Amino acid sequence: MNVGFQPKLMSGNANRPLAQSIAKRMSFHLGTQVGLVNARVERFNDQEVFVEVYENVRGEDMFIIQSTSNPANDNLMELLIMTDALRRSSAARITAVIPYFGYARQDRRTKARTPISAKLVANLIAGAGIERVLTMDLHAAQIQGFFDLPVDNLYASPVFALDIRHNFKKLDKITVVSPDVGGVGRARELAERIGADLAIVDKRRSAPGEVASMTVIGEVKDRVCIIIDDICDTAGTLCKAAGLLKDSGATEVHAYISHGVLSGPAVERVTKSALKSLVITDTIEPTEAVAAAPNIRIVPTAPIFGQAILNIAKGTSVSSLFDDETLGPVYERFYPNA
The missing domain is CATH 3.40.50.2020 (Rossmann fold)
Structure with missing residues (x-):
């Protein structure tokens, strides 16, 4: 043996x-x-x-x-x-x-x-x-x-923390955002690693897959917002959250997602969204469309x-x-x- x-x-x-x-x-x-x-x-x-x-x-x-x-x-x-x-x-x-x-x-x-x-x-x-x-x-x-x-x-959060420190020079201007209440623990853990503030996007659904309303809990005005989540599938909720953060006064919105499923219209949505960058890992092999997207970046695992x-x-x-x-x-x- x-x-x-x-x-x-x-x-x-x-x-x-x-x-x-x-x-x-x-x-x-x-x-x-x-x-x-x-x-x-x-x-x-x-x-x-x-x-x-x-x-x-x-x-x-x-x-x-x-x-x-x-x-x-x-x-x-x-x-x-x-x-x-x-x-x-x-x-x-x-x-x-x-x-x-x-x-x-x-x-x-x-x-x-x-x-x-x-x-x-x-x-x-x-x-x-x-x-x-x-x-x-x-x-x-x-x-x-x-x-x-x-x-x-x-x-993925320790790897994301390394990437954020490498690419963002002013960590005191960053707010880590959870896209829903269920992901607060993940967002808090990353925020503690980089010494950043925390905010939450509270979403309410009218039906499965449909978001009726979204509200930002926390201070995001004049801040660089980083949305953290584990899965991005069709990117609908993520792009809506990014738009809401921009409308609430965020200077930039970035997203760090562990698993880029990115199915259906996801890549097109991300490309046209308020997201300055979407960072995913390579746990799922990226498609040609994902690899070619100008605002999607892949971190190695x-x-x-x-x-x-x-x-x-x-x-x-x-x-x-x-x-x-x-x-x-x-x-x-x-x-x-x-």
Whole structure:
């Protein structure tokens, strides 16, 4: 059993560029070449998923890198079938690295006769043979309790704090804004990291997906406002909040979002909105439209995921990556003065 030695990485098709970046980052840290396990993850003509691993993985500490983003069902099935292939090939331990955990928004019953899909997905992952999960910014923290196995939930806010310090020189002019009451904890945590003020956009819905009214709670006049959230899907609420902040006297409005789902009209909305910049991570592989958008910028997550994988393999602390002093050197290439 090679647990504790050099881990092996395997990737599905959800976000291969991120998997390759993680492998390069780990190669840099270990001083030896770390590549992705040679395997094929393909579809039959009827779209069934087929996996074949070409390397010996017996007794290895395996890490499968696979976001369950759009198409969520296909990517989830790839993860489960890759896990089954590794388990039947006698891998010592299988950890699922799920940068973006799909179905996380269905974490409770909001009305009668609806599912708790996040719990169902957790059961599928555990049943497939995965022994540990590494993810980033779960939509709801209680999803960790849906698993009867260890879940390491990384946070984007320490990385965002490094980026903000690097790109904004006058931190005393910044106000961190939560786009809804439910995200206040996330916004407060970032505000404390950079020593900024806090404001909230209170929204009231007339129907699901429709915002009837929005009100700003807090002082935003003559301030640089930074909206912080975990998911941006169609960007409707985000762009409305940005417009409201500008109308309330904000000098600039920026947004930092952990997972840029950016479906449907999202990119067009962001491009035409009051947002000066939208910063997302690469937990979801950006589309060509996202990459080409003039006011969308992408922050890499390979450094933090690569270090977290090494820490798990060596049996050392993952929560140490929440501290600026530990994370700063990991991101020194991107933020040399952090």
